[in-house]
Amino acid sequence: MQIVNARLRQRPELYRIEISNGLFTDITAQDSPQTATAEQLDAGGKLICAPFIEPHIHLDAALTAGEPSWNQSGTLFEGIERWGERKPLLNEADIRERVLKTLNLLIGNGVQFVRTHADTSDPSLVGLKTLCALRDELKDKIDIQVVAFPQDGLLSYPGGDKLMEEALEIGADVVGGIPHFEYTRELGVASMKRVIELAMKYDRLVDVHCDEIDDPNSRFLEVLACEALFNELGSRVTASHTTAMHSYDNAYCSKLFLLLKRSGINFISCPTESIHLQGRFDTYPKRRGVTRVKELNEAGINVCFAEDSIFDPWYSLGNGKLLRTLDFGLHICQMMGYQDFSSALSLITDNSARTMNIESRYGIEVGKPASFNLLEGEDDYIVLRNQGDVLLSVRHGEIIMQREPSRIVTPPWIG
Structure with a gap:
């Protein structure tokens, strides 16, 4: 050619x-x-x-909005409840059908690389097993990384740690976590240390749902970044969402950014979903609830955009068009200068490749x-x-x- x-x-x-x-x-x-x-x-x-890259999506939950009921409050935590009602209905055929439909949407919109989270708070691990099988079957058509994601907590969910190890043995590419959803601060900190320990044991990447909450006291990002720094894993570690950063004061952030830059970790923001889920407990002023993308980018810290969900309990829209996410994200994050526009595609291409550790073939x-x-x-x-x-x-x-x-x-x- x-x-x-x-x-x-x-x-x-x-x-x-x-x-x-x-x-x-x-x-x-x-x-x-x-x-x-x-x-x-x-x-x-x-x-x-x-090619466009979708670095954060939940394919196992795609196309399930309203099954069996809708997320009426629009909150993250009701979304988790609604997904908990849908999980008992999961089976391989159901997951395959929905995942293939969603991948067709993504491929039709220029996406050739995907990182998908698979819920491991399920003793059957049917979602993770199915996604790993599809990853291998479709490798000539699309690159997929599967994250073992403990939706209900790595240490708070009964047997969560054992299920995570089983998922890594099965072949998950990435270790996930959700420290702000653990029962206590102490468990959240312990879960971050455990995630890094497992990544080193199994030689895997890390992608944590980190501080996806409006609470300014949710500060697990500093723990994750510190563990990544001390274990020299920075480029292999990603903090997704980090929406609590939008509520941190500037004095704390000035210190935090020093650690983040030294650690070398990556960031994924899901702007359309975050602005929908966060700020739900505010009247006015109402927070945007999106991480500090503009400031991270200007500090030379790697950050990229993702869609996160397509018609699931957390977000009932979505169409696989990352250019839509990019457009909304720049507006939401107030990145509306010409310099932002002139390099905008990096947020859904090169920066995402760095996050997924695929730069050598991208x-x-x-x-x-x-x-x-x-x-x-x-x-x-x-x-x-x-x-x-x-x-x-x-x-x-x-x-x-x-x-x-x-x-x-x-x-x-x-x-």
Whole structure:
């Protein structure tokens, strides 16, 4: 495959890109636009971008909103209750059907890498087993990392620690945690130490639902970051949500950010879900309840965006469009300057690749797998502003999704 007249992020020139045996073999700037031959793909001056990444989603719960009842309060904790009612109805066929539908949504919107959490607060571990099986079956179509996630607590849920080890033995890629949901502060701290211990024992990554609460006294992030620092695991550790940070005072954050930067841990924010779930106990002023994405980014700390849920007990919308999440996230986090816009796609591409530890096989560089999206727009800003479609998604040199550009027909009286 050879592509001509392509734009690359942060570069003004047009490029010719050659692909052979599923790898990028040459990327050369063009002196001028070229007329494509029948054997070439004409990008038409549109943006070639590394594939989108969904670094935080719950595929085992996707498409279950309202089953058997709806989350009426909109709170995180009622969502957990509603999911607790749905869990007894889980079986392999049910999970497979919903996961495949959700993955089709994601692939259709340019996503080629997914990190999904699987609830281990279930003695059958049917969700985790099914997701690990699908990960292996679909590896030629999409990359999936499975997080062993103790939804009801690693140490507070009866047998939670044993189930976590069983999940890692089965083959989960990532160790999860939820310290703010443990019964006590002491159990939350102990759970963070245990998560790091298990990650080292089984040589796994870490991704913790950390301080997903409005409580300014929920400060397990400092424990996770400290354990990551002391055990030199920073780049392999991720703190998801960290919404309590929105309620921390600036004096504490000034100290916290020093630790976060030294630790080297990653952050995932799920802005549409967080702004929906958090601040539910406020009247006015009402907190946004989203972590300090702008400040983390400006401090050089790796942070990325995720959708989190698609039609489940915590969030009854969602459609697999990460460009929607990016658009909302920039608004919510007040990242509305031109510099924010001009590098916006990094929040759903490069930063996410770093979080998932896949940088060695990700990106548009000679010698790396030829996986990319062709976007309707010339640069990050235009794609973001117009919410441009993903026109083409190529994985290892093979087209996996293609759509025609949208076309608006205007009435004749418009000049």
